[in-house]
Amino acid sequence: MRTVLLASLRVHTRRYVAAVLAVATAVGFVIATDALASAARSGLNAGVGTPYAAADLVVGESFGLSESDLEATTEAAASVGAATTTIGRAYEQLTSEDGRQLDAEASIGTVAIDAGAADPAFRWQEVVEGRAPTSPDEALVDERAAASRQVSVGDRLTIGSGTDVVTVTVVGVAEPVPYLGAPVYLPWSALQQLPSAYPDAMLVAAGPGGVAEARAAIEAATEAPVSDREAFVDERRTQANDGIDVVSYLVLVFASVAAFAAVLVVANTFTILFAQRSRDLALLRAVGARRRQLLRSVRLEALAIGVLASVVGIVAGALGGLGITAVVRAIAGAERIGAVEWNPAWWVAAFVGGVVVTVVAAWWPTRAVVRISPLAALRPDEPTDVRSRIGRRRLALGLVVAAIGAVPLAIGVAASQVALAIAGSFTTFVGVLVLGPVVVPAVIRLLGRAVGRSGVTSRLAVDNAVRNPRLTAATTASLLVGVTLTVTVLTVMATGRSAMNAEMDAEYPVDLVLTSATEAGSREVVDRVERTPGVDRAVGVPGTSAEAGELGTVGVVAPGSDVLAATRDAGAAFVVGRDEVLVPYDVERGGDVAIPERLTLVGPAGEVDLSTRLVPSRWGGSLVVAPATLDALTPEPEVQAVWALADSGADRDALAGSIGLIGRDAGLGLANQLDRRAWVDVQLDILVGAVVGLLGVAVLIALAGIGNTLGLSVLERGRENALVRALGLTRGQLRRSLGVEGLLLAAAAGLLGTVLGIGYAWAGVRTVVQVAVEDAPLVVPVGQLALVVLAAAVAGLLACVVPARRAGRIAPAEGLVAD
């Protein structure tokens, strides 16, 4: 059979193109992921050790150090002549000299100050412009941050908000780094004044007594863990790598979706090809090829195709990976994305995976080959059996599988067990696939009725699309997978986003706040803010300045009902009792500032003793009291704060700039909540975009499958097409009918996938989101889903262009002659 096998591979390779492409895409996906992950890893690995390079010992671990640890370590080190510095971090508002808010919550890092020649160079930042800081009121900025926020050497920055601010002068610009990087670096002595600052680790350079002595002294003084630099860096490196590994394994999930789609395409291709070659195969059986010989030969063919596809995939994936890495490096920075380091294990795994996928996908169609009777060679002018009945067995099997899947799905949803729900969803989906030959033609007929029974082209198209239910179902299966997943993801994201928006409305009820603890605003300020383009509404909130014991001078406000109209959640956060004072998160800082249970507020006209209630919302740092309480504090409330609501779609940066200027003129500070909301929105957008993009790979494979099937069935239907052409169908009509057929197939998959996707999204939301957020209603992003179905339909149409042209080109006489 070797001659037959080789000759057949040579001749039929062209018909395997779609199958090869499908498997190659899935394999290439894996290889490209490895490339990007390894580049990220090598970028990170190079950078992890840098901050700790000058240390002999490192004190600290993942959870940071306490104040007492810091003190004890410093003393112990000093006692043996060792030098120390602290690496820490804070997250604070960053404001420029002219009041421009640069960052609502910037990450602030540390830079070691050279206090004298005796100190080793603990400073690890590379200064590319200006010089390094030498005193606590000097700072370094990161090169990229400096460019994007327009900060240069000599500028003064204000870090923090409210009473705890630090003002520094920028003296130098540092090179960007992948690890422990930050837009601004302050000396620890300055940083530690900020409320959100925390120490990450302490670096120790041994004194004249050596490392062992230093270590002994420190370990005696504190219980914080002390490690060798190497050991510490290794551990941090492992943690960082684990982070990358997690992401790359997640991406592999998408690769397996692509592989699943590829399996369906390959199985479909082989089924059709063997049906077309049944005459050849019957002839072989007639002249004496045993069933086993035939089976082995076609399986070897599948193996050869699998090897070819895997090789193509590896080459394409390697090139693609290098390309994508270069692009990402250009965007994210060469310090973060290093050189690609190939991992041979992944290559082998991808290759084997590709071969296995092809062979497994071909297994079932090859089994059908043995059923070919040698008689089929004798009457070649009989058409290949295009019709197929839907066995009752298949119907039963499909229903049973779907029912079996429904059980863990129901349990998983009810008990919020994600794994069970996923397993159940998968099984029910397989059940739907098995029922495909029943369901898909039904959907197509429905669509066909919508398309209208006008015109012979649409009639032909609908009839052709449903005549072979098994073929139709197989063709649309892979697209169904892609569309269902995409719709599920989009719907879950939309629901999650709306739930999160509701949360954020509660957490940030006001977009922009102008306030000061000491200065009062005025009607004029409110008007100016309201007139600013991009502002929807602005109100002046009545209140007063008051002394609040250990909290110092604070603004106290009592928002009335007119004020609450300018808030996002209709004032739900501002419900306050007569003897209560609400303390917002901006003041309490999640525990950084200790709030007593009772507080005495001393206003210009009187004092009130109130019980404090912590509220997890932010509105610019004023304390909120009931209007009656405010009356007790002052007879003439002033405009203590200006609250503004932004237009949706307003330019955030410009708006913050303008309002900030107004505030500066009036002596008020700006609290910008818009940035925080926007940040969450952006993260969600990125996530959705990434997921849909990754799923898009699977969808592309599926569309290749549809085009392929249509092309092959055009060949199969050659005689019929020639007949209708002879009887009077024009070339254009034939082409259009094929186009409509492709459109119907893709649209059916799109619709069915949308329905299924929404169903699975509902299950997903109930299982996952409702654990975190109560009562999250399902939000169906109708616009996005309509786009998905439309895109699928159009792509189905495009997939037919080539087969349709080929069909049109056959002259009627050619097709009718028995070959």
Added chain:
Amino acid sequence: MTHTLPTSPPLRPLPPSAAASARGLTRTYGSGPTAVHAIHEVDLDLPRGRFTAVTGRSGSGKSTLMHCLAGLDRPTAGTVVVGGTTITGLGDDDLTRFRRDHLGFVFQAFNLLPMLTARQNVLLPLELAGRRIDRDVQSRLKHVVEVLGLGDRLDHRPGELSGGQQQRVAIARALVSEPDLVFADEPTGNLDSETAAEVLALLRRGVHELGQTVVMVTHELDAAALADDVVVLADGQVREHLHGPSADVVAAALLGPSVAARDLGRTR
């Protein structure tokens, strides 16, 4: 024109005198009231070294008879013995091997695998059997190719050959393994009259010069008349088994038993 060639040495010992025999052969499709009896209780002996034509009107069961005799289909009842082997009881693998080693096939159309050359097509059954192409096989091949006039076409693909040339290649394939029986199913159906005459002549030469036994199913009277013997089927049963008839005799036999009985003698 005739062409006398030295006979090649036989590759296998001679089988018994009937190339193929059928006893009580029945093939029924379907069941119950809609059952179709394609052939019913057929007894037949096909002599060795003769060119036999099996003919009849459409629906007479001639194709079905051939399928059962050739081991391409399983009869509902009865036995078939070919070349001394009872094939009706064989399993599929054994039956396939039997076809490969003992039978040759020529079909009406689509005889050849389109992706193989003529030479590869001719040697196909031998390759399937895993037989080495040794000196004996090479000389047999050369002999057959000469008789059939294929010498310069062996490396062409079927797509590059005319209908007549394709049939010659098919005949060569049927003959090269020295089968007990060559089955031809409407071998001239797709050919013009000149080419058809050539193909029939080649089949005759296969019988008379290479000592083969050929059984041909045909509905064409002229083709049947070129055969040594003619089996006439009607309604699933053998009506006549004629020796050396002319076309008129065959036509008469096709029309009805009374006509043939009145005009000519018959042999059974």
